[in-house]
Amino acid sequence: MSFKGKRIVVTGAAGFIGSNLTDKLLELGAEVIGIDNLFSGRLDNLEDALKNKNFEFIKGDVRDLNFLLDIFKDIDIIYHEASFVSVPQSVKMPSSCNDFNVNGILNLLNAARKKDIQKIIFASSASVYGDSPTLPKREDMRRLPLSPYGVSKLACEAYIQSYHHVYGLNGSCLRYFNIYGPRQRDSPYSGVIAIWIGRIIRNEDLIIFGDGENIRDFTYVKDVVQANLLAAEHDIGGEILNIACGSPITMTNLAKLMLKLTNKENLKIEYTDPRPGDILHSYGDMSKAKKLIGFEAKFNQEDGLRDYFLWYRKNYNVDLNVN
Ligand SMILES: NC(=O)c1ccc[n+]([C@@H]2O[C@H](COP(=O)([O-])OP(=O)(O)OC[C@H]3O[C@@H](n4cnc5c(N)ncnc54)[C@H](O)[C@@H]3O)[C@@H](O)[C@H]2O)c1
Missing domain, CATH: 3.40.50.720 (NAD(P)-binding Rossmann-like Domain)
Structure with a gap:
């Protein structure tokens, strides 16, 4: 069409x-x-x-x-x-x-x-x-x-x-x-990736609600x-x-990946109480979308995050060293 x-x-x-x-x-x-x-x-x-x-x-x-x-x-x-x-x-x-x-x-x-x-x-x-x-x-x-x-x-x-x-x-x-991606901004109600990129830029440690073993399918x-x-x-x-991306990742591994990609492995990952309403694990079976509309994600998490961080640096003119 x-x-x-x-x-x-x-x-x-x-x-x-x-x-x-x-x-x-x-x-x-x-x-x-x-x-x-x-x-x-x-x-x-x-x-x-x-x-x-x-x-x-x-x-x-x-x-x-x-x-x-x-x-x-x-x-x-x-x-x-x-x-x-x-x-x-x-x-x-x-x-x-x-x-x-x-x-x-x-x-x-x-x-x-x-x-x-x-x-x-x-x-x-x-x-x-x-x-x-x-x-x-x-x-x-x-x-x-x-x-x-x-x-x-x-x-x-x-x-x-x-x-x-x-x-x-x-x-x-x-x-x-x-x-996640371009135009998602760092605010208390944003997705976690936008919040963490704000913290990384300000040299603040990353905070995880729960034990960090929660799984998500960031897309x-x-x-x-x-x-x-x-x-x-x-x-x-x-x-x-x-x-969905179809590539699940734990919150701890996401935090580590973001710190690695931004050369901020000196920052710490802190754990705090889970929030009410938050789901423990969430990742999607993608076979139906593939079968009915031929959809498959092109960006794995590393490529997507890198693309987003480069956009963030260009648009907000922030000091971000992207690996
Ligand atoms: N961002 C995610 O991770 C995610 C995940 C699952 C589903 N969604 C869904 O995707 C859609 C887009 O989300 P987003 O992340 O871009 O959020 P967003 O807040 O950036 O966009 C939502 C937009 O809807 C507008 N809006 C809200 N109520 C309205 C109303 N009554 N009339 C007219 N405009 C109204 C807001 O001003 C805003 O511009 C939403 O339906 C959201 O529930 C988002």
């Missing part, structure tokens, strides 16, 4: 993943309408996109039905990346998380239905698996989300599948596993963008796919 001339809505376009996806779609010749309420996103993520005549940014909230109905004209694909995104914040504010995510998807699906939009690709999360003991996580296994964020993502998936079943709406869900954002393109190219309405 060619993206040239396709009219595509990206919700959460000013966010980390949404802006990376927007840039790629524009590079492929699509016309992109970016929607964001700027709750956690930033317009400077769209600095390049805003210079492109095929891009329009509209500030607004996906929970506002009339706002969506005004925008949804002749749209081919919606990528729904807008979300309340932080697990720890969802533990503090479960009702807000539910309002953003569940009311957001319902509005979006209702607007898409009214405007006869054929394809919706939803950014779900591995947090829906929670602490179910089986590893790797398979799409068809039991889901036991721990955090309100995970529960909200599971509810969104269920609505997408329901609208597919009941109204024939062509929605699919990509369960992302711990994404580079360029691979996630590629998965989103493939999902649009294939007929996968109603399906749910894991999107």
Whole structure:
């Protein structure tokens, strides 16, 4: 499928993943309408996109039905990346998380239905698996989300599948596993890699919640963008796919790798109490995404981290010696 001339809505376009996806779609010749309420996103993520005549940014909230109905004209694909995104914040504010995510998807699906939009690709999360003991996580296994964020993502998936079943709406869900890369910034609610790179730059020791044996499947954002393109190219309405690197790593080994790649092996790794809502182990079985959309991650963790650190050094002009 060619993206040239396709009219595509990206919700959460000013966010980390949404802006990376927007840039790629524009590079492929699509016309992109970016929607964001700027709750956690930033317009400077769209600095390049805003210079492109095929891009329009509209500030607004996906929970506002009339706002969506005004925008949804002749749209081919919606990528729904807008979300309340932080697990720890969802533990503090479960009702807000539910309002953003569940009311957001319902509005979006209702607007898409009214405007006869054929394809919706939803950014779900591995947090829906929670602490179910089986590893790797398979799409068809039991889901036991721990955090309100995970529960909200599971509810969104269920609505997408329901609208597919009941109204024939062509929605699919990509369960992302711990994404990192350019435009992910060091903030208390960021992913751990962005927090640790901030600490490395400030010469601070790295802190791990728990004993460091937790396993994660960190996935580079360029691979996630590629998965989103493939999902649009294939007929996968109603399906749910894991999107992960497929190369699990313990938190201690991740910390050691980051210190090695930045020549900061003098910094220490400290361990503290686990956080409520955090999952013990999480890595994905990638056979379904490979079979249905031909997705395989191109970046292993070392290559992805190096690419991210080089971007970080160039964009923030920081003193980072990348190996
Ligand atoms: N980053 C990860 O590791 C990860 C992992 C699993 C799933 N996800 C999912 O991927 C998607 C993108 O996440 P991200 O990491 O880029 O986060 P992000 O916070 O950078 O992006 C989310 C964007 O959505 C916007 N937004 C939030 N609520 C909105 C609303 N009601 N209306 C309009 N805009 C709204 C925010 O302002 C922000 O720009 C989210 O759905 C997230 O749950 C991310």
